[in-house]
Amino acid sequence: MIPIEYYLSLSAFMFIVGVVGVLTRRNAIIVFMSIELMLNSANLTLVAFSSYLGNPIGQIFVFFVMTVAAAEAAIGLAIIISLFRNKKTVNIDEINILKW
Amino acid sequence: MSLNFILFLIFAFIAATSAVLMITRKSAIIAALFLILNFAALSGLYLTLNAQFIAVVQVIVYAGAIMVLFLFVIMLLRPSDEQSIFDDNPKLKWLATFVGVLVFAQILAIIFIGRPSDGLTPDLQRSIEVGTIEAIGRELYTTYLIPFQSAAFLLLAATIGALILAKKKLED
């Protein structure tokens, strides 16, 4: 089989891209998409290890992570909608009554 | 080079490029489409890892349900293209890339020094077995029943939360 380090490297790459996305983007929706990317990089690691170790726990974990990701996306987008009603924007740095 | 390795390279390339393109596109819709491409590539990678069930769920839940939700909200709110933080100061882009590459190199070094593969004796037959719906379902509904139930309450809380945040006031 392919060495597991290859999968881990790809996963680390996607994780870093996700973090950079969170830190550099202003559009809250894209920030949430970057968070999804981070969760997916962790999923890749879990599935890779699960397959190489030959135990299903990792894949069960991925199943739960997907549940949580769906719930988090739903709440995050609801918050964005509710904020959009008040402020008419989804850009994070225009949302600044409170100091960052 | 085995077929598996070639498939890995193709999917990994698609996943990595689409991730980078996702965070660099100005338009939210294009970014969402690249994220869907990334998820599809990940699903392919799961197949190279013999995780059939997760690969299918990845397409149905992530690319199907979650991303449709994102696209729906983008269409609903129609946000204008954002002013990137790099427009004021283009040098910042290189700083972000540099820091990103540095941290990536660090994690890479840790992975290759730590060599998690040392203790592993991968078994093809076994890895095919654990990826089936039967194997996952059996564990999920016996050992992991409590997390499963808790996840149900997580979804309940999320549904209630999303409803009260997104609905308009009754008086309006």
Add this chain to the structure above:
Amino acid sequence: MSQPLAYFFDSLYLIKPETSIIGFLVLILLYDLIFKKEKWLPYISLFGLVVTLFLIIEQYGYNKFAFQSSTNFGMMAIDPFGAFFKIIILLSSIIVILFSILSKELDVARDRMGEYYTLIFGMILGMFLMVSASDLILIYIAVELVSLSSFVLAGFLKNDSRSSEASLKYIIFGGVSSGIMLFGISILYGITGTTNLYEMNSLLQNFDSTNILMILTMILIFAGIGYKISAVPFHFWTPDVYEGAPVTITAYLSVASKAAGIVLLIRLIKSTFVSQKDTFGYWEMIPAFDWQGFLIIISILTMTIGNFSALWQSNVKRMLAYSSIAHAGYILAAIAVLSDQGLVGVMVYFIIYLLMNLGAFLIVIVIKNKINSEELEDYDGLGYRMPLVGVAFTIFLISLTGIPPTAGFIGKLYVFIALVDAKMLVLAVIMLLNSVVSLYYYVRILKHLYLNKPKAETTDIELSFSLKLFILVLAVPNIIFGLYFAPILEFVKTSLIILGI
């Protein structure tokens, strides 16, 4: 019936408190849907909490695994240590629900109070699971259950853009830190091949040096826990969320979810990283990760940055946010001792922190009800217009500083003794200096209350009898426990048992 499923039914009696919380969650939801009478909701919630409290006291002595898998290690660890913190969480929930009845701020949301209490119960369920969970899958879900419910509660006043903004910042920070934690967990799973903390412990026994992957993993996982207890450098969300969220939720986040995070950290350290050789007194650690050094650094950063940032705040809620960061630092210092004595310090501190911090927030709520402001300038001269509130606030603030004869002094004293006994004098001195710094901003509130001239008219502001009683119920123990603290110590010492192998 397969074996794990048989274990499942055998263990159901161990999760009676969780079951009761679930039952009342569903009851509140249905009651709200069918009857739409929000008046009775808080009383149903209070009844549910009291029932749960009895169920916890009933199973206080248990010390075993629930939901064992084939490896004999279970999904949840039911032990007196967990029960202790479940009681703390329940007490703070009861007080916060009483706050919610009082608070005028929530009046705009009266038509959706059913969801408010449902989500609070969701949070309680999540925190209970966080306190007991000994499997990373359950831990992850529990953390997310608490987080998701609190994101919504922080944005509950959705027509107030401050509240929605707080909620957005909260969910972005929460999402990122749980993503980081998940990445750490995924590597930890790869190293050990299991997600059960106790099973991991038996696998880690033969690690005799630090492992570079393990260091990476633990720092990543700490991001998730540190965000829950608002430890530096994962504290950035705290001031904004505390300022923007409804006061009741701020009070709740500052005590209950912090307690759950602390228990998670202690359980992670104690059940995964303690060597099986000797667990009496000072914990013998597996050298895979240097918890002591790591916690000392985080603790010093947390208390110092918390206290110094609090110095120039003009909003009382924001100041209390930074003060709660500083208190998290003191608690982390006690954990860093890595001994049973340090644990006593943590637990004594938490009982007292519950009383003094919720007390201070109650005063903020009362003042906000009367003058509709949380700005320090608007507090000028209030000590004379509301004598009882002034005196009670003085007690709470002195207690938060940690000056005798208040209870806060006893809390700090036990942390201090643990540090000195473990010869961690530098940390002890830094903690002492930090307390001196904190005196400045707590006294600054008192100066506004008593020494500054009031701007507006100087009529007295009347409080209802029940409100006065409630203030006294929180204020008086702050004095009593400062002088007579033997019962607390007794209770803590019987709850010191953490399920080991």
